[in-house]
Amino acid sequence: MDSNNKEILLTQEGYDKIENELEVLKTVTRKEVAGRIKEAIAFGDISENAEYDEAKNEQAKVEERILKLENMLRKAKIIKEEEVDENMVTVGSIVKVFDYEFDEHAEYTIVGSAEADPYENKISNESPVGSALIGKRKDEEIDVQVPDGTARFKIVEIRR
Incomplete structure (x- = not known):
């Protein structure tokens, strides 16, 4: 399977979040940007109209994001909680x-790459730590190559 047809793994929460963002982009943001383009055209000569150029650039970014989100939803495979x-x-x-290096516990939710958010401790199954954890069981120890060297972890608990 090439990367263009690769399944995108999502939790239900992640799928819903993408669906909501897509809905807002299509129903609210598109109209706002179209309104700004219409306003800018009303100013007259669009060949030297910064507001028009800015609104057109924003429109292109919005349409690109819409296509990306639609594509993600089309390729999405939802991980059902009961299957975990x-x-x-x-x-x-x-x-x-x-974490042996920091002598502390850490908790991570393993998610597909589209949902990864390090600030919420959601790490991708494709990240170094995420991929090292996949398939492991409670009490196993793992060594992970990270940018600073090697991190050593012991799995204390697995839940869904």
């Missing part, structure tokens, strides 16, 4: 690990 194995790390798992 609590004995092994999979996409959709919430994993509590002990």
Whole structure:
């Protein structure tokens, strides 16, 4: 399967979030940008009209984002919570690990790359830590190549 046809793994929450963003872009943002273009045209000569150029650029970005989101939804495979194995790390798992380097526990939700958000501790199954955790079980230890060197974790808990 080439990268253009690759399935995009999403939780239901992630799918809903993309669907909502798409709806807002199509129903609200598109109209706002069209209104700004219409206003800018009313100013007259569009050949040297910065407002017009800016609105047209924004329109292109909005349309590009709409296409990207539609494509993501078309390729989406929703990970159902009841399918998440609590004995092994999979996409959709919430994993509590002990980080030996920092001598502390950390908790990550393993998600598809489209949903990754490090600020919410949602890490991609394709990231170094995420891919190292996939398929592992409670009490297993893993070494992960990270930009700073090697990180060592012990899986303490797996839940959904």
